[in-house]
Structure formats: C-alpha cells, structure tokens
Amino acid sequence: GDVAVLVPAAGAGVRLGPGIPKALRELAGEPLLVHAVRRLGAAPSVGQIVVAAPAGDVEAVRELLAPVAAVDVVAGGASRQASVAAALRAADASLGIVLVHDAARALTPPDMIERVAAAVRSGLPAVIPVLPVVDTIKQVDDAGRVVGTVDRAVLRAVQTPQGFLRAVLVAAHEAAVDEHTDDAGLAEKLGVPVHTVPGDEVAMKITRPLDLRIAAALLTS
Numbered sequence: 001g002d003v004a005v006l007v008p009a010a011g012a013g014v015r016l017g018p019g020i021p022k023a024l025r026e027l028a029g030e031p032l033l034v035h036a037v038r039r040l041g042a043a044p045s046v047g048q049i050v051v052a053a054p055a056g057d058v059e060a061v062r063e064l065l066a067p068v069a070a071v072d073v074v075a076g077g078a079s080r081q082a083s084v085a086a087a088l089r090a091a092d093a094s095l096g097i098v099l100v101h102d103a104a105r106a107l108t109p110p111d112m113i114e115r116v117a118a119a120v121r122s123g124l125p126a127v128i129p130v131l132p133v134v135d136t137i138k139q140v141d142d143a144g145r146v147v148g149t150v151d152r153a154v155l156r157a158v159q160t161p162q163g164f165l166r167a168v169l170v171a172a173h174e175a176a177v178d179e180h181t182d183d184a185g186l187a188e189k190l191g192v193p194v195h196t197v198p199g200d201e202v203a204m205k206i207t208r209p210l211d212l213r214i215a216a217a218l219l220t221s
C-alpha cells in the first residue's frame with residue numbers, strides 16, 4: 001500500500017454521554033475505533049494506520065487494536081488538529097498519500113477508502129467524500145428567525161476519509177494558524193484545489209444515540 005491513514009481519536013467527547021472517550025464507545029460489543037480500524041486494515045491501499053489516542057490511553061489503545069490490524073499509536077494533542085499533526089509526524093514519509101479519518105465514521109466501507117485514495121493517486125492534491133444535502137437549509141439570526149434559504153443544490157455534506165498528497169497535508173499543517181474542523185479546510189486556506197468523490201451513507205458519523213441504533217441495525221442486516 002502507498003497510503004498512510006491518520007485517525008484522530010484523542011478527544012474526550014461528551015456527545016454520547018460523559019465518561020468514555022467517544023472513539024472508545026461501543027457498538028455491538030466493540031469500540032467504534034475497533035470497527036473503524038478493521039475496515040481501514042481491509043483496504044488494499046493502506047500501508048500504515050496511525051491512531052492518535054488520549055495521552056494516558058496510548059498503551060491501552062495499542063493493546064486494543066493489536067489483534068485488529070497493524071497500527072501505530074501516538075499521543076494526541078490538545079485539539080483535533082494537533083492530534084492529526086502528531087499522527088502525521090509518525091507517518092512513514094515514503095507513503096505518498098495520506099488519509100485522515102474520523103473513528104466516529106466506524107462503518108466506512110473499504111471501497112470508499114479505496115475511492116478516495118485512487119482519486120489522490122490519479123493526481124488530485126486533495127480529495128473529500130461528499131453526499132448531497134437532502135434537507136432544506138435555512139440561515140437564521142441570533143433569535144432563530146430565518147434570514148434566508150440556502151440553495152442546497154450547491155451544498156455537500158462532507159465525510160471522511162479525506163485524502164491528500166503527503167506534501168500537501170504537511171504544508172497545510174505547517175501553515176495552519178487557526179483551528180479547523182477538517183483537514184481539507186486547511187488545504188483550502190493554502191489555495192489547494194479540493195476535489196470531491198461520492199461518499200456513502202454507511203460512512204455516517206456515529207455520535208448521537210440514534211446513530212448508534214442505526215449503526216447496530218446496519219451491522220446485523
């Protein structure tokens with residue numbers, strides 16, 4: 001494989017309930033991170049997986065993932081962006097394509113991982129998987145009153161993995177001055193063209209209790 005995948009899983013997270021780091025919450029008896037890493041390991045292009053874990057959990061996460069796939073585990077940083085940067089420093093520099101993947105997208109199919117990697121391999125510097133927006137989207141003011149309707153035809157919901165030529169992601173993180181919720185946002189800041197490929201509804205972000213129920217149903221169907 002010519003692809004390194006970085007998995008920022010170092011957040012404490014509170015959305016599914018307090019206590020356990022989000023990536024370690026369980027779906028069908030296994031942490032989301034285990035589900036995500038299993039699918040990354042099944043993608044033929046993937047040559048290295050680097051997980052950023054909470055600093056105090058590095059050894060535990062290493063043990064958790066050892067039976068699942070060959071994984072390098074490093075301590076994450078104070079933000080998602082810092083955790084991605086830490087994982088990037090641990091990535092093998094000979095792997096020319098780097099993907100960044102959220103563990104919460106635990107059911108992301110290996111073929112979608114391949115689709116993103118193939119698009120970068122074809123010469124695109126930055127690639128994100130997207131879905132059309134199905135809901136009507138309104139812009140509102142502070143009082144919650146509608147200011148306008150956004151044309152959803154020009155909008156896309158963004159998933160992960162996001163894929164980059166290694167040099168592009170390195171440059172994007174070196175140039176970063178403020179926090180971004182995704183790595184493509186950093187590349188956009190640099191003026192790097194970001195292309196899209198079709199995402200997959202199965203790659204949904206599993207963050208709320210309803211998502212867990214849907215994901216559990218998907219696993220048994």
Ligand code: C5P
Pocket residue numbers: 007008009010011012013022023052076077078079080081083084102103104
């Ligand atoms: O909390 P939030 O939704 O922003 O987290 C997004 C992802 O970034 C999660 O997978 C979380 O584990 C990760 N993260 C991280 N290091 C942090 C904060 C969040 O790796 N310091």
